[in-house]
Amino acid sequence: xxxxxxxxxxxxxxxxxxxxxxxxxxxxxxxxxxxxxxxxxxxxxxxxxxxxxxxxxxxxxxxxxxxxxxxxxxxxxxxxxxxxxxxxxxxxxxxxxxxxxxxxxxxxxxxxxxxxxxxxxxxxxxxxxxxxxxxxxxxxxxxxxxxxxxxxxxxxxxxxxxxxxxxxxxxxxxxxxxxxxxxxxxxxxxxxxxxxxxxxxxxxxxxxxxxxxx
Amino acid sequence: xxxxxxxxxxxxxxxxxxxxxxxxxxxxxxxxxxxxxxxxxxxxxxxxxxxxxxxxxxxxxxxxxxxxxxxxxxxxxxxxxxxxxxxxxxxxxxxxxxxxxxxxxxxxxxxxxxxxxxxxx
Numbered sequence: 001x002x003x004x005x006x007x008x009x010x011x012x013x014x015x016x017x018x019x020x021x022x023x024x025x026x027x028x029x030x031x032x033x034x035x036x037x038x039x040x041x042x043x044x045x046x047x048x049x050x051x052x053x054x055x056x057x058x059x060x061x062x063x064x065x066x067x068x069x070x071x072x073x074x075x076x077x078x079x080x081x082x083x084x085x086x087x088x089x090x091x092x093x094x095x096x097x098x099x100x101x102x103x104x105x106x107x108x109x110x111x112x113x114x115x116x117x118x119x120x121x122x123x124x125x126x127x128x129x130x131x132x133x134x135x136x137x138x139x140x141x142x143x144x145x146x147x148x149x150x151x152x153x154x155x156x157x158x159x160x161x162x163x164x165x166x167x168x169x170x171x172x173x174x175x176x177x178x179x180x181x182x183x184x185x186x187x188x189x190x191x192x193x194x195x196x197x198x199x200x201x202x203x204x205x206x207x208x209x210x211x212x213x214x
Numbered sequence: 215x216x217x218x219x220x221x222x223x224x225x226x227x228x229x230x231x232x233x234x235x236x237x238x239x240x241x242x243x244x245x246x247x248x249x250x251x252x253x254x255x256x257x258x259x260x261x262x263x264x265x266x267x268x269x270x271x272x273x274x275x276x277x278x279x280x281x282x283x284x285x286x287x288x289x290x291x292x293x294x295x296x297x298x299x300x301x302x303x304x305x306x307x308x309x310x311x312x313x314x315x316x317x318x319x320x321x322x323x324x325x326x327x328x329x330x331x332x333x334x335x
Contacts, residue, residue, distance in 0.1 A: 016284075018274035019250070024308040026248035026277055027320075028326060052283040057290055079286055083279055088331025090223065092324075095277060097247050111246050112289070115314045117328070142318070186335050193329045200319040 017049050019093055027088075029192065030113050032047045032138070033122035034130025038150040038179035039081055039098035042122060045173040045185045047084025047096060054214075055080045056108050079105055081112070096189075097104070101134040118144040118192050122179065125149050125157055127163050135166060144196050148188045233264055233287065234294045235330060243297045243307070247289060250308040251274040264295050265304075272305060 033039045044051045055078040079100070081180060086094045097113065099105060119138055123131045131147070139144045157165070163174050172210075173195050178184040252275050255332055257266035264285060282292040297304040312320045319325075 019276065021274055023250055023275045025311045026246075026250055026308075027310065027312065027324075028248050044234060052280065054279055054283040055288050057288045085277075086331065087333065088328055092327055092331065093250075093277075094328060094331070095279065097279075115246060115248075115310055115312060117312070117320055117325075144319070180335075190329065190332050193325055195331060196319060196328065197322065197325045198328075200322055200325060203319060204322065 005208045019087065020090055022090045023087070023093050025092045026095055028097060028113065028116045029145075029189065030097045030099050030116045030121055032099050032101050032119055032134045032145075033136075033150075034101050034124060034127055037101075037122045037124040037127075037130065039100075039122055040152070041118070041186070042148075042177070042179035042185045043082065043084040043096045043098045044144060045180060045182045046086060046189065048086055049084055051082045051084045051098070053082045058104070058107055080110060081105075082131065089193050091203045101130055103133055106133075106137050109137070116143065116156050118146075118196050120188055120192055121145055122177075123147055123149045123166070124152075125162060125164070126152075128162070131166060135168070144192075144199055146175065146188065146192045147193055148175055148177045148191075150179045243293075243300050245293045245296055245307065247279045247311050248277045248310055250277055251281060252276075252306050252308065253304065254306055255304045264293075265299055268292075268295060268299060269304060273335055274312050275308060 007119070031039045031042055040051055057076050057078050066106060081097055081099050083095055083097045085096065088094050097116075099109075099113070121131055121134050121138065136147075147162075147166065147168060149159070159174050159176065171192050175191055177187065177188045251268070253272040253273045254331045255269060257269045261269075264287070267285060268281055271281060276284075278296065279289060280290060281296070282289045285292060286320060287295075296305065296307070312324065
């Protein structure tokens with residue numbers, strides 16, 4: 001990665017790591033989870049930049065936010081989300097967004113995350129209830145996703161038990177992860193992309209098979 | 215740092231009103247949160263400070279969401295500012311190639327690139 005090359009201009013007081021000048025195609029994956037499920041940790045463990053926080057405006061009532069006038073409305077408020085990024089090649093860069101799973105956040109989904117390749121639902125197995133709403137919404141949107149159980153301690157439930165508790169359809173990949181661990185978080189993202197690949201391939205069966213990968 | 219899911223700083227509507235000079239409508243330009251912005255000009259004297267900051271920031275390609283984070287402004291406000299700069303020819307925008315309206319899933323070549331990129335990490 002050459003993103004720390006010496007000719008990088010110092011743009012702000014904070015140390016920024018600029019993209020390559022050839023970058024021209026950004027992709028996004030959204031990590032959805034309840035409060036404390038480890039979204040920022042997962043994003044941070046694979047991101048080439050320290051996760052940054054930003055915000056979007058929504059009305060205080062959380063309704064009908066696809067109206068930019070909400071920006072200037074005294075009743076408007078903002079919802080914060082954070083993101084990191086991974087340079088994939090000279091042209092492509094992948095942005096990872098950590099998004100809260102609460103109901104009110106989903107009003108922003110269309111404005112922020114349309115065009116996401118897919119989503120990771122990050123589950124805290126001590127609080128499975130937090131994940132139902134997110135899973136339901138992703139299915140409703142038709143957004144492909146995988147479910148990753150962030151393991152804080154030796155797991156108390158088997159993946160089969162969790163699959164049943166979440167009422168996951170058999171086609172949805174489910175795996176354990178440790179969001180603090182770069183390799184583990186990487187594995188979650190790879191699982192999602194493989195899942196996307198399998199789905200895309202099913203839609204275009206004439207295409208060649210995926211080359212064997214480790 | 216702002217806690218995700220909580221109301222953030224700088225959400226004073228009066229300040230946002232000033233930054234956008236009262237405009238609440240995003241321009242006809244559709245910026246995605248990950249559209250990459252590239253400056254085409256140096257900041258000019260007398261330019262609105264937010265516009266000048268964007269031009270300095272985007273000397274190298276910078277995603278809309280990163281511009282928002284650096285400026286400490288909501289994404290929709292930043293899109294209005296970017297619309298001004300685009301109309302004036304001061305920036306160019308590199309939009310994401312995957313447009314979900316055209317295809318439900320990205321093409322296999324793109325997914326393969328993503329996979330290889332992740333495996334190299």
